[in-house]
Amino acid sequence: MSTEVRVPTLGESVTEATVATWFKKPGDTVAVDEMLCELETDKVTVEVPSPVAGKLAEIVAAEGDTVGVDALLASIAEAGAAGPEETKAKASVAKSEATASSDDADAPSGDAVDVMVPTLGESVTEATVSTWFKKVGDTVAQDEMLCELETDKVSVEVPAPAAGVLTEILAPEGSTVEASAKLAILSPSGTATASAAAPAAAASEPKSSGKDVENAPSANKIMAEKGLSADQVAGTGRDGRIMKADVLKAVTSAAAPAPAPAAAPRAPVAAEDASREERVKMTRLRQTIARRLKEAQNTAAMLTTYNEVDMTEVMALRNQYKDMFEKKHGVRLGFMSFFTKACCHALKEVPEVNAEIDGTDIVYKNFVHMGVAAGTPTGLVVPVIRDADQMSFAEIEKAISEKGKRARDGKLSMAEMQGGTFTISNGGVYGSLMSSPILNPPQSGILGMHKIQDRPMVINGEIKIRPMMYLALSYDHRVVDGKGAVTFLVRVKEALEDPRRLLMDL
Structure with missing residues (x-):
């Protein structure tokens, strides 16, 4: 019985493709979903997997041929349906297998278990192997951690799918792997295979330069x-x-003008200084942070407006109720819940700060998914508190506390850092007195909090010492006009200087 391999759907308005490469030849054994060939359209490259396990019987469309959607590419003789040539060869194959079986008498019994890259999250297609906790030959228990992967935003631990011996590492530390790639092989029998003797570093050999590869x-x-x-x-x-x-x-x-260099070349370093330097490769998280922040500067018409807020009333209210609050809700009453509430209140009046640009449209969000920037040992992350505008002070404090701890432990999932509509960044915890925060695309606004500092202020014609904080709102001027930005910041200031306004929805 044979199975036909046909051209898959190529995409909207794409009706034909060119057969670029055949990875298999007639007679080769193929597994289910193993790549057979590569097609090339006007816009994308499409890989064609094998629909069944068996042997490639015939190639109908050779390399360089142009084929339409659903055209026949090849046929596969399914496993168990031997063709005439295969039947003729079985005797010699069986004989060689019988000889080999005696040589493999000491080989482990039981099938090897593949260790695969787990699901990395929405839109994440690759990761870097950061740490192997085990080495080839080590015995591992089921669910024991084998290695740690690092994606653009989170770290992912990979547990052992079964108990046994780690016989081969296919992706060494520092290598980049795609989603669902094979990381290693386990031998459930408890005996390392001969392949384990080969150094794992072989897996990281650079790909061919392409000099001897036939181009499309x-x-x-x-x-x-x-x-x-x-x-x-x-x-x-x-x-x-x-x-x-x-x-x-x-x-x-070649036709476009050469782009300006991303950064000035590094200045020469004296030999005695070079010996005292340490060069460390940027983590994927740090590379992503750098790229996204630069994209925000290049894309948005970013502007920052400032104001200051007298924290006297918030601090008095917090001191009066913090013990009762913690006793009832099991979480401390901090300043972040006040700022979150004040921002949600202001975003209702100035909805463009809670909007984003999509092509030539402005998308207004009738909800607030509040991003709360958090510093971690590996870099800045922004967990999102969903529907913050519908939450109480206690719910906000609990969410911030829980997500902050998960962020520091590197346990945040991708879903917990996506979909934010506005962001608050508190540089005051590090002692920052004034800063201009950078937008978190595609959001149109971010509020920067700063250090609370006693300063002399004129109150009703008298000089008094008040706890003051500078506020900074960075916004996308393509969406938000100056009037809207200033109004938003004034509303936040008013709500914090008189917290009763939050209760009265004023």
Whole structure:
């Protein structure tokens, strides 16, 4: 029995593709979902997996052929349905297997268990292997932690799927792995396989430079038309293969003016100083923070407006009720709940600060998912408190406390850091007196809190010492006008200087 392999759906308005690469040849054994070939459309590269396990019987569409949607690419003889050639070869294969079985008498019994990359979260496609807690040959128990992966925002621990011996590490520390990639192999029998003797570092050997790899026919055609050589194009296909999209990108880059360098070149360092330096690769989290903050500066028309707030009434109210509050709700009464409430109150009056730009549309949010920036040992993260505008002081304090602890422990999930509509950043806990916070895209506003400091203020014609805090609102001027930004900050100030306004919804 044979199974047909056909061209999958290529995308909206895409009707044909070019067969770029066959990874298998007729007669090769294939597993379910193993990649058979790669198709190239005008916009994307599509990999075609095997629908069944068996042997590749025939290739209908050769490399370079143009095929339409649902066209026949190949046929697969399913496992157990041996063809004539296969039947003829079975005797010699059986004989060789019988000989091999005697050599493998000492091999472990039972199937090896693959250790795979777990689900990383929505829109996360790859991770970096940061730490292996076990080495090849170590005995592990089921659910014992084998390694730790680092994504753009969170760390993910990988437990052992079964008890046994770690026989092979396929992704060493520092390597980048895709979602659902294989990390290691376990032997449930408790005996390491011969493959364990090979150094794990072999898995991290760099990919082929692509010099001996046949490029996509469509790519060769365009390079010939544009007068480009393979050395002038960076290939993104398998093993460095140059695809049509790579050539088009190179042509566009050559036509466009050279971009300004991202950073000035590093100044020369004296030899005696270089020996005292330490060079550490940026973590994926730090790289993401750097990229997103720079994107915010490059994309948004960012502006910051300032004001100051007299914290006398908030501090008095907090001191009066903090013991009763903690006794009843089991959580301390801090300043963050007051600021969260005040911002939710102000966002109702100035909804554009709680909006975002989507193409040529402005999307107004009729809810407040409050991001609360938190510093962790690995970098800044922003857990989101959903529907903060519907929560009480106690619920807000509990949510901030719980998410802050999870952030410091690196236990936040991707879902807990997505969907925020506005952000509060409290630099005052570190002693900051004044700063201009950077937007958290695609949000249009972020409030910066700062250190509370006693300062002389004129109150009713008299100089008095008051606990004052500078407030800073950074906003996207494409959405928020100056009047709206100032109004928002004034409403926050009014609510904090007279907290009773929050109760009266004034």
